[in-house]
Amino acid sequence: MKIYDKLKSKKESAWTKFFDHGGGKVTSVESADEWMVDLSKLFIGLRFAHGAHSQLYHGCYKDESVAVKMIRVPDDIDDGSLGARLEKQFTREVTLLSRLHHQNVIKFKGACRKPPVFCIITEYLSEGSLRAYLHKLEEILPLRKVVSMALDIARGMAFIHSQGVIHRDLKPENILINQDFQLKIADFGIACRDTSCDPLADDSGTYRWMAPEMIKRKSYSRKVDVYSFGLILWEMVAGNIPYEDMTPIQAAFAVVNKNFRPAIPGDCPAAMKALIEQCWSLQPDRRPDFCQVVKVLEQFEASLASDGNLNKLQNLPCQDHKKGILHLIQKIGPVHHNPSPKPKPKFA
Incomplete structure (x- = not known):
């Protein structure tokens, strides 16, 4: 079996892992946004970095190597305030990054929202930080x-x-x-x-x-x-x-x-x-x-x-x-x- 086929066969379980029904509730409207990605063509591989509420994964989108930033809203005991703040941060980052096109700025590829999980996809830079x-x-x-x-x-x-x-x-x-x-x-x-x-x-x-x-x-x-x-x-x-x-x-x-x-x-x-x-x-x-x-x-x-x-x-x-x-x-x-x-x- 080719490597691509092996990765492809893992997609369903990979997405089950990331987009289950746990986590905090986020009020958002699903829509056909300009930057929404086709999740059937996205594979998430190994994690290589993480933050307080986000994880960074090496992935593949349309056969291109990408970095996938996953923002997951945790269970929120503060009346949804954390979820609202993380969603606002996601929206702001996508809005700004999608407009910044320069050789010394990371290249934006797309985004997805499946509350309580949001993701931002960029080019993958192999030499790290x-x-x-x-x-x-x-x-x-x-x-x-x-x-x-x-x-x-x-x-x-x-x-x-x-x-x-x-x-x-x-x-x-x-x-x-x-x-x-x-x-x-x-x-x-x-x-x-x-x-x-x-x-x-x-x-x-x-x-x-x-x-x-x-x-x-x-x-x-x-x-x-x-x-x-x-x-x-x-x-x-x-x-x-x-x-x-x-x-x-x-x-x-x-x-x-x-x-x-x-x-x-x-x-x-x-x-x-x-x-x-x-x-x-x-x-x-x-x-x-x-x-x-x-x-x-x-x-x-x-x-x-x-x-x-x-x-x-x-x-x-x-x-x-x-x-x-x-x-x-x-x-x-x-x-x-x-x-x-x-x-x-x-x-x-």
Whole structure:
């Protein structure tokens, strides 16, 4: 028997497992939504990751390798509030992700809803997460590699922001790598439109990479993602998890009350150090836009290609790289995005 036939023969039992009648009740209307998948052509294989209310599986859809995120509503003793929140999160993620088409953003394939289970199907990226990649390294990443990877992240985020979306949970676990070593932004479970983000929401971010204004639940902008990017850039340079000797709560306290940041390695080039510090500035308006970050990193890439280091950056007016990078960011100027019209949810 062929492997495909073996998988096919397991489909019925696989779907019985996932779509039984247990779990909490969710009020929703079955409809022929644009992004609904044909469940007869979807097979779910082995689980490879999980969250508080979701599981990630390697699967096959229409003979293509995919990742399947299963969100299951548990028995809810709080009058269905958890079920309503998870369904809202599912609807928001599908609505946003289905509109984001960019080489550095994970590709959306479809979705399904069989309350109390919802699923989101995306392309499967075989090399796993940036977190897993960094964890396996035995040596510090070469600077060229850091810049190349940072460019992929920054380009993806520049596009996401241009579409009026804030990710809100940018961290290495949510950056995936394909077989060509291209990095892609993933997991839009708590992403939101920049016109409707709720600073008091209970589902925002991860403390180690979270901007101070988000920790304090103050109003915030897309600059919270730039702050998170600064921590990711530090992580690639330093080879460590931010605040790894602290608990997440301790890290959040230190950031908010002491303006604490991880120590940048002494051998980090001054220009790279300046960019990291600019990205994780306490004041959001001092952080660059991602379009500006892309331009700076492209200069880093050009300097490394021509000289092997960051000593020949163009357009820097002084030898002080901190002032020079700030000047370059100011010269590029702020990017004024035309806000996209608020989309009508497909799963309303």
